[in-house]
Amino acid sequence: MEYEVVIGLETHIQLNTETKIFCSCKADSSLDAPNTNVCPVCMGMPGVLPVLNSRVVEKGVVLATAMNADVQSTSFFDRKNYFYPDLPKGYQISQYDRPLAKGGYMDVPQADGSTRRVTIWKLHLEEDAGKTKNDPAAGRRLIDFNRCGVPLVEMVTGPDIRSADEAANYLTRLRQLLRWIGVSEADMEKGHLRCDANVSLRPRGATHLNTKTEIKNVNSIEAVRTAIGKEIERQTREYESGNKIEAWTLEWDEDSQSLKKMRSKETEADYRYFREPDLLPVQLSGEWKSQILAEFPELPLVRRARFINDYGLPEYDAEILTAERSLSDYFESAVKSYGGDVKRVSNWLMNDVMRMLNDSGKTAGEIALTPLYLAEIIKLVDSGTVNTNTAKGLLQKVVATGKSPAEIVKSEGLAKVSDDSAIRAVVEQVMAEAPGEVAAYKSGKVGLMGWFVGQVMKKMQGKADAQKARIIFEELLK
Amino acid sequence: MPLTLQEVEHIAKLARLELTDEEKTRYREQLSAILDHVAQLQKLDTSSVPPLAGMSGSESHLRPDLARPGLGAAELLKNAPAQADAQFKIPPVFE
Ligand SMILES: [Zn+2]
Numbered sequence: 377m378e379y380e381v382v383i384g385l386e387t388h389i390q391l392n393t394e395t396k397i398f399c400s401c402k403a404d405s406s407l408d409a410p411n412t413n414v415c416p417v418c419m420g421m422p423g424v425l426p427v428l429n430s431r432v433v434e435k436g437v438v439l440a441t442a443m444n445a446d447v448q449s450t451s452f453f454d455r456k457n458y459f460y461p462d463l464p465k466g467y468q469i470s471q472y473d474r475p476l477a478k479g480g481y482m483d484v485p486q487a488d489g490s491t492r493r494v495t496i497w498k499l500h501l502e503e504d505a506g507k508t509k510n511d512p513a514a515g516r517r518l519i520d521f522n523r524c525g526v527p528l529v530e531m532v533t534g535p536d537i538r539s540a541d542e543a544a545n546y547l548t549r550l551r552q553l554l555r556w557i558g559v560s561e562a563d564m565e566k567g568h569l570r571c572d573a574n575v576s577l578r579p580r581g582a583t584h585l586n587t588k589t590e591i592k593n594v595n596s597i598e599a600v601r602t603a604i605g606k607e608i609e610r611q612t613r614e615y616e617s618g619n620k621i622e623a624w625t626l627e628w629d630e631d632s633q634s635l636k637k638m639r640s641k642e643t644e645a646d647y648r649y650f651r652e653p654d655l656l657p658v659q660l661s662g663e664w665k666s667q668i669l670a671e672f673p674e675l676p677l678v679r680r681a682r683f684i685n686d687y688g689l690p691e692y693d694a695e696i697l698t699a700e701r702s703l704s705d706y707f708e709s710a711v712k713s714y715g716g717d718v719k720r721v722s723n724w725l726m727n728d729v730m731r732m733l734n735d736s737g738k739t740a741g742e743i744a745l746t747p748l749y750l751a752e753i754i755k756l757v758d759s760g761t762v763n764t765n766t767a768k769g770l771l772q773k774v775v776a777t778g779k780s781p782a783e784i785v786k787s788e789g790l791a792k793v794s795d796d797s798a799i800r801a802v803v804e805q806v807m808a809e810a811p812g813e814v815a816a817y818k819s820g821k822v823g824l825m826g827w828f829v830g831q832v833m834k835k836m837q838g839k840a841d842a843q844k845a846r847i848i849f850e851e852l853l854k
Numbered sequence: 855m856p857l858t859l860q861e862v863e864h865i866a867k868l869a870r871l872e873l874t875d876e877e878k879t880r881y882r883e884q885l886s887a888i889l890d891h892v893a894q895l896q897k898l899d900t901s902s903v904p905p906l907a908g909m910s911g912s913e914s915h916l917r918p919d920l921a922r923p924g925l926g927a928a929e930l931l932k933n934a935p936a937q938a939d940a941q942f943k944i945p946p947v948f949e
Contacts, residue, residue, distance in 0.1 A: 393919050400922040410941045411931065415924030419933075431919035459870055461944050510947050518941035521930070646868055656914040 379577040379615065381608055382585060383537035384497075385546060388570040389529045389560050390504070391435045396525035397503050398426030398469065398655075403526050406566065410520035418503075418525035420465030425654050428453075432527040433658060434668045435559040436476045436501050439529055442557050442675060445480030445499050449660050453501075453652040458645075461519055462506035470530075472649045475500035476658070482553075483677065484546050494546050498532035529559075535574070535585060540604035547571060547597045549677070556676050556701045564596050571600055575607045577615060587621045591635065594628045603628045606635055679704060687711070687718040696726055703730075706740035709747035714754055724754055728771055736775075744778040745771060752781045765838055766790050792841050796848070799832065799840055803848045806831045817853055825849060856886040 396403050399417035416424045440447045454472040480496035504526040510517045537543050551569060554562040562569045576588035591607060594600045603626075611621055626635040674682075676698045683694035698704045703725075710721050729750060733740060753770050756762045762770065762785060773784050785791055806828060807814050817824045825846065832845045862882045866873050873881065927940050936943040 395917075395919050395921045399924070400917070400920065401924045402921045409927065410939070411927040413924060414927075414930050419925070419930065427917040428914050429919050430916035433916070457868070461942075508944075509941075512946040515946055516938060517944045517946045518938060519944065520941050646864075648868065656912065659913045 377615070378580040379612060380580045380582070381538055381540075382535045382576045382578060382588070383539075383543050383604060384533050384535040384574045384588075385537065385543060386530070386532045386572045386574070387547075387550065388504075389439070389531060389554060389562070390568040391432060391527040391529060392558070392560050392568075393429060393431045393435065393527055395429055395431075397429050397432050397501070397527035398525055401525065405522035408522065410518075410522060413522045414524070418464075419521060426469065426652075428655060428658065429527065432501060433476070433660065435527075436529055437660065437665060437668045438557050438672065439531075439554070439559050440477035440480065440499055441669060441672060442553055443477075443480040443482060443496055443499065443531070445477035445496055447477045447660065447665065448474065449662075449665075450474065451476045451500075451658045451660075453655045453658075454649045455652050456502075456647045456649055458647055460505070461517065462508045462521075462524075464506070464521060464524065468503060468505065469652050469655070470502035470649075471500035474657075482546065482549060484542070484549050485677065486542065486545060492536065492538070492542055492545075494536045495534040496531060497534050498530065500530055502528050502530055504528050535576075540601045540608065543573060543604050544597050544601040547600060551597070552676050552699065557673065567595075573600060573604055573607075575604055575611070576621070577608065577611045587623050589621065589624045589626055591626045591628055592638070595630065599628055599630060602633060603635060610635070673701070676701070676704070689718065689722055693719070693722045693726065696730075697722060700739070702739040702741035703733075706747050710750045713748045713751035715751075716754075716758065720754060721751070724750060728768060732771065732775060743775055745774045749774050749781055756781060756785065760841070761785065761791050763792050763838070763842065766792065790839065792839050796844065799836075799844050800848050802832050802835050802840070803828075803845060803852060806835070807849075807852065814853065857882050857889065 391403075393403050395401060396413075396418055399415050401413045401415050401418055402408070403413075405413045417426055437447050451471060452474040453469050455467040456470045456472070457467040459466060475498070477499045480499060482494050482496070484492045484494055486492055504523050506519055506521040506524045508517050508519050533546070537546060547564075547569075551562040551564070554560040554569065560568050564570070571594055573591045573594070574588045575591065576586045578584065578586050589607060589611070591603050594603050607626065614621055625638040627638045628634075629636055680694045680698040683689045683697060684691060689697070697707045706729075707721065707725055710725065711718050714721050729740070729743075729745065732745070733743065736743065750771075753762075753767050753774070756770075757764055757767045770781050770784060770790070773779075773788075774781055777784065779787075810828075810831070813824055813827065817828075828849050829842050829845050832840050833842060859878055859882060862873075862878050862885065865885075866878075866881075931937050931940065931942070934942045
């Protein structure tokens with residue numbers, strides 16, 4: 377039988393605020409010792425009151441808008457009650473029936489040119505729990521509460537994803553978006569972006585949903601792809617041999633690249649949600665909302681389409697040039713300053729500037745080579761003032777000195793020599809020094825022309841106009 | 855409508871409470887009485903009454919995103935029955 381794969385993804389996104397969601401403790405503890413960013417509020421001590429961080433609401437609104445969701449003018453916080461050692465309060469403050477936003481979707485481009493619309497079923501704010509590290513060998517489990525109260529957005533998709541690759545594509549686009557709009561660092565390995573995958577199969581053409589399994593603990597996009605692929609294979613085998621799928625929770629083991637069945641929960645989840653009595657509703661006035669969205673950027677996929685349609689860029693170029701926002705902004709500024717062939721700017725950027733960025737570990741917004749300077753360098757090549765090799769060296773010199781290309785060309789005398797008499801003199805010198813090659817050329821070894829021109833370039837430190845040198849050689853060697 | 859004994863046991867389990875048989879019976883009566891009372895309130899037509907979220911205002915007070923030092927590990931760990939490596943220590947989970 378032919379099966380259709382049905383996948384839904386549950387993601388937790390760590391917002392990159394300075395402080396936690398309900399207290400003034402520092403949110404990012406990646407460089408801090410355990411249990412140092414804690415206070416009575418996030419430790420759930422008696423008599424304390426949570427106070428909502430305004431920046432969390434703002435980032436949530438930006439994310440919801442970017443996901444095409446309906447931001448709600450009133451939303452509530454609720455308590456989700458359960459006991460676990462990483463949760464000192466005995467409940468997590470989350471949102472249940474009146475979340476920050478409702479609905480939403482993302483249109484994810486696929487490799488074959490099609491688009492998969494992934495709908496969003498749930499999008500709400502909540503607080504993170506602490507971290508426990510199990511160490512059975514040493515007979516202990518250690519708890520670090522630093523992460524308690526770090527702001528999260530939980531975002532759950534509908535069962536719209538149809539393959540492991542599509543799941544990976546969704547996460548790649550989500551990560552790109554989160555960084556683009558500046559709400560999260562979205563590093564999966566650091567847990568800024570966490571993903572659980574629900575996987576089930578059904579006969580192709582069916583509309584019902586079969587029993588699903590849940591895959592947890594996947595820490596990279598590649599791991600999500602591999603884990604889902606393996607689970608699809610397993611479920612296919614089970615169905616083929618007439619077995620039923622049980623609603624297991626599976627844990628991805630990165631070391632063995634395999635899925636392991638987790639201990640089934642003793643009781644079914646019963647969280648007894650109720651309104652958080654210590655927090656009033658979040659009222660998002662129209663004024664505040666427009667303030668938050670005043671600088672809402674053009675989104676990466678929209679910009680990608682515009683680069684293809686408006687600039688006539690190949691999809692490949694558009695993809696690379698919109699992978700990251702500062703690079704994309706850089707490109708557009710350079711295009712504007714240059715004013716000529718857009719593809720030319722794209723080539724310079726992808727071949728040379730990106731290599732420098734990779735080498736230096738800087739973003740496009742951080743290097744001394746401004747978009748204006750890049751445009752200037754390309755124009756210097758266009759006008760014949762410098763040759764391409766000199767221009768590539770110029771890129772490095774601008775980065776190293778911060779000086780303008782024109783200034784460097786002037787102070788270092790890099791301008792290409794296209795003065796006929798100067799080149800002619802050097803051509804004559806080369807010919808005088810290489811009678812053997814001259815004779816060989818004259819007897820038909822015309823391939824030597826490259827060597828002749830190379831000799832001239834060498835003597836003139838690369839500044840000669842190669843085309844001119846060639847013409848003079850051809851004239852004199854006739 | 856009275857709660858069943860099983861429901862009382864379920865609620866007790868969720869709250870990590872160990873109840874004697876005598877307590878189960880007593881709490882069953884008490885909880886049922888509370889539910890009956892709420893059921894009475896639910897009969898009222900409140901469709902024209904706006905929901906009340908709190909007594910002190912209708913809007914959440916918000917905080918600027920500025921970090922302040924908290925307790926610190928030494929102070930926090932005074933609450934730890936057992937500790938190791940500046941962390942709370944509890945029994946391991948065996949799989
Ligand atoms: Zn705190």
